Amino acid sequence: MAAEIILQVTNLVKDFSGIRAVNNVSFTLSTGTITAVIGPNGAGKTTLYQLISGQILPTSGSVKLKGKEITGLAPHKIVKAGIGRSFQITSVFPGLTARQNVRAALISRIGAQFDWWHCVESDRPLNIAVDKILALVGIQHLASTAVQILSHGDRALVEIAIVLACKPRLILLDEPTAGMSREETGNMVQLIRHLQQKTGCTFLITEHDMEVVFNLAENIIVMCQGKILAMGRSDEIRTNPDVRHAYLGTIST
Amino acid sequence: MRNRIESIASIIGLAILFLLPLLFSPFNLVLLTEILLMGLFALSFNLLFGYTGLLSFGHAAYFATGAYVCAYLIKISIPFILAVPAGVIGALVVAAVLGYFSVRLDEIYFAMLTLAFGMMVFTIVFQWREVTGGSDGITAVSPTDLGIPGLVVKIDGFANYYYLCLVVFLVAAYCLWRIVRSPFGELLQASRENADRLIFIGIDLRRLRWTAFTIAGLFAGLAGALWAPFQRVANPEMAHWTFSAVPVLMTILGGARSFAGPLIGATVFLLLEHVIQSNQRYFWQWLASWPIFPPSLAERQLDLWNFFLGLLLIPLIIGFRGGLIAYIDKTIAMFNKQLKERGK
Ligand SMILES: Nc1ncnc2c1ncn2[C@@H]1O[C@H](COP(=O)(O)OP(=O)(O)OP(=O)(O)O)[C@@H](O)[C@H]1O
Ligand SMILES: [Mg+2]
Numbered sequence: 001m002a003a004e005i006i007l008q009v010t011n012l013v014k015d016f017s018g019i020r021a022v023n024n025v026s027f028t029l030s031t032g033t034i035t036a037v038i039g040p041n042g043a044g045k046t047t048l049y050q051l052i053s054g055q056i057l058p059t060s061g062s063v064k065l066k067g068k069e070i071t072g073l074a075p076h077k078i079v080k081a082g083i084g085r086s087f088q089i090t091s092v093f094p095g096l097t098a099r100q101n102v103r104a105a106l107i108s109r110i111g112a113q114f115d116w117w118h119c120v121e122s123d124r125p126l127n128i129a130v131d132k133i134l135a136l137v138g139i140q141h142l143a144s145t146a147v148q149i150l151s152h153g154d155r156a157l158v159e160i161a162i163v164l165a166c167k168p169r170l171i172l173l174d175e176p177t178a179g180m181s182r183e184e185t186g187n188m189v190q191l192i193r194h195l196q197q198k199t200g201c202t203f204l205i206t207e208h209d210m211e212v213v214f215n216l217a218e219n220i221i222v223m224c225q226g227k228i229l230a231m232g233r234s235d236e237i238r239t240n241p242d243v244r245h246a247y248l249g250t251i252s253t
Numbered sequence: 254m255r256n257r258i259e260s261i262a263s264i265i266g267l268a269i270l271f272l273l274p275l276l277f278s279p280f281n282l283v284l285l286t287e288i289l290l291m292g293l294f295a296l297s298f299n300l301l302f303g304y305t306g307l308l309s310f311g312h313a314a315y316f317a318t319g320a321y322v323c324a325y326l327i328k329i330s331i332p333f334i335l336a337v338p339a340g341v342i343g344a345l346v347v348a349a350v351l352g353y354f355s356v357r358l359d360e361i362y363f364a365m366l367t368l369a370f371g372m373m374v375f376t377i378v379f380q381w382r383e384v385t386g387g388s389d390g391i392t393a394v395s396p397t398d399l400g401i402p403g404l405v406v407k408i409d410g411f412a413n414y415y416y417l418c419l420v421v422f423l424v425a426a427y428c429l430w431r432i433v434r435s436p437f438g439e440l441l442q443a444s445r446e447n448a449d450r451l452i453f454i455g456i457d458l459r460r461l462r463w464t465a466f467t468i469a470g471l472f473a474g475l476a477g478a479l480w481a482p483f484q485r486v487a488n489p490e491m492a493h494w495t496f497s498a499v500p501v502l503m504t505i506l507g508g509a510r511s512f513a514g515p516l517i518g519a520t521v522f523l524l525l526e527h528v529i530q531s532n533q534r535y536f537w538q539w540l541a542s543w544p545i546f547p548p549s550l551a552e553r554q555l556d557l558w559n560f561f562l563g564l565l566l567i568p569l570i571i572g573f574r575g576g577l578i579a580y581i582d583k584t585i586a587m588f589n590k591q592l593k594e595r596g597k
Contacts, residue, residue, distance in 0.1 A: 053453065055453075074457070075452050075453060076452050076453075076455045076456055076457050076458070077455075079452075079453055079454060079455035080455045084453075085453060087450075087453075091447060091449065091450045091453075092447065092450065093442075093443045093446035093447050093450060093451075094446055094447065095442075095445075095446045096442060096443060096446055100439060100442070100443070101443075103439060104439055104440055104443040104451070104454060105454040105455075107436040107439060107440060108440070108454045108455040108456050109454075109455065112436040112437075113436060113437060113440055113456055113461065114437055114464065115435055115436045115437060116431065116432045116435040116436075116437040116438065116468075117431055117432075117435055118435055118436065119431070119434050119435065120434060120435060120436055120438075120439050121434065123436075162450075162454060165454070166454055166455055
């Protein structure tokens with residue numbers, strides 16, 4: 001089975017005044033896989049996400065989604081092209097309910113953003129679709145709760161639901177288990193695997209928790225100081241002596 | 254239950270609004286018309302402020318555009334029924350142009366830019382004497398008839414003009430009500446909550462805000478276009494930045510987080526203004542009767558209205574951000590709870 005390539009990153013470079021946060025990064029992702037990007041603090045993982053999602057412009061290099069150049073596109077267009085992302089610091093619409101959070105994303109998805117006449121509350125198909133997404137993530141019981149009073153773990157789930165509502169083909173998650181309890185982390189791992197099977201989406205995940213990484217990811221990209229140190233199948237990386245030395249040194253496998 | 258109470262209350266409210274001219278003196282009708290038009294102005298402002306999270310400090314510019322275009326056209330004998338929509342379109346165009354640049358900025362910079370644009374509009378209105386009449390404005394704007402060919406609909410007289418404004422107000426408020434509950438309105442609220450996030454659900458933030466800005470300008474223009482014939486004048490005061498502060502204060506007073514908040518704010522604002530300004534001389538007389546009070550101060554009979562407005566706003570701003578409507582909501586909730594308990 002020849003895996004189709006969904007994302008192709010070529011020679012991506014990003015300079016901030018003085019530092020090269022992303023240094024000549026190239027990789028590809030195959031459709032339907034889960035890939036983890038690991039690396040110490042400041043390795044450039046979040047910057048890489050910002051480049052792929054169009055939040056910032058690269059100094060040089062290119063990003064292609066399904067063969068189509070998306071470098072330099074406005075971020076909202078990249079979302080429409082099929083890339084959804086979460087943020088390292090959970091980013092939701094705090095004053096709105098969980099349902100409204102997801103509904104906003106779905107409104108965008110179905111292109112109803114300039115419909116100023118129909119009542120969202122009484123739009124049954126729309127609300128059924130919203131409830132489905134909430135159920136998929138397992139937070140249907142929180143639908144009418146204002147997101148700002150939810151726990152951090154639940155808020156992270158709302159953000160995942162928002163991302164799903166955009167119906168992306170590629171999902172970038174930036175430390176989805178950061179700040180979570182052991183139990184919440186376990187649930188998140190299960191959820192991501194479940195979502196991957198259910199939606200067939202491709203996932204790119206940054207993560208500091210190695211247990212999570214080895215649990216989830218087929219492929220791993222190791223970054224350090226903006227460069228790719230190593231990449232490959234999860235079991236290869238686990239036993240790669242360079243990586244073990246540079247990054248996994250303290251982890252027993 | 255709550256829905257039923259609300260719809261009954263609104264039907265009664267509407268009936269009262271339509272019957273008021275039978276009960277009230279002309280002077281009170283003037284006050285009511287003022288409340289309707291300023292209420293609409295404040296509602297349009299709150300589409301940006303309460304719903305989109307953008308504080309426009311130049312909203313008078315669009316109100317004034319509506320007023321001036323309408324007044325100018327009436328002066329050159331264009332029928333009222335065309336002059337008002339033309340005023341609205343004028344406001345829409347000005348809001349679309351100035352909004353295009355304003356929405357490029359955020360927060361305080363947005364507020365400052367709208368303020369700057371507002372001052373520019375004021376200057377144009379003030380200086381372009383040939384068209385705008387300079388500091389006097391366009392005066393003696395007094396249409397007598399709607400101007401539909403073959404149909405006589407009188408709009409002179411306080412009651413007639415009140416009915417006209419009431420109908421327009423109801424239609425406009427209904428449209429705004431639909432807008433804030435629409436998919437578009439939901440995205441506006443989402444952008445208020447987290448504009449950065451909105452981009453990453455695939456929304457062109459600037460375009461969304463620009464649209465909201467233009468719609469808000471349109472409704473402000475409608476209020477202005479009806480305001481000029483009502484006041485019989487379009488003058489630079491209506492474009493002044495202090496006039497932009499009026500819907501801001503009304504909205505904060507009434508509550509920005511609720512659709513009806515700005516309306517309640519406008520009502521309380523204008524009623525209080527009226528009550529205080531027509532009674533303050535008694536206050537000064539009473540003060541003058543105190544031996545320790547300097548008579549020279551009491552004799553001057555300074556305007557107390559702004560002083561009281563400030564006094565009223567301070568606790569609302571410091572302690573109760575929800576505005577007056579939040580008090581009302583709380584009372585209704587308490588009332589409902591008691592009803593339920595009694596029902597058990
Ligand atoms: N906007 C910016 N301006 C200047 N430097 C920046 C900016 N954003 C990131 N950097 C720098 O770029 C480098 C990479 O940062 P990045 O946030 O991508 O790391 P990361 O791998 O996500 O780290 P962490 O694991 O802590 O999230 C860091 O040295 C950071 O200080
Ligand atoms: Mg990071």
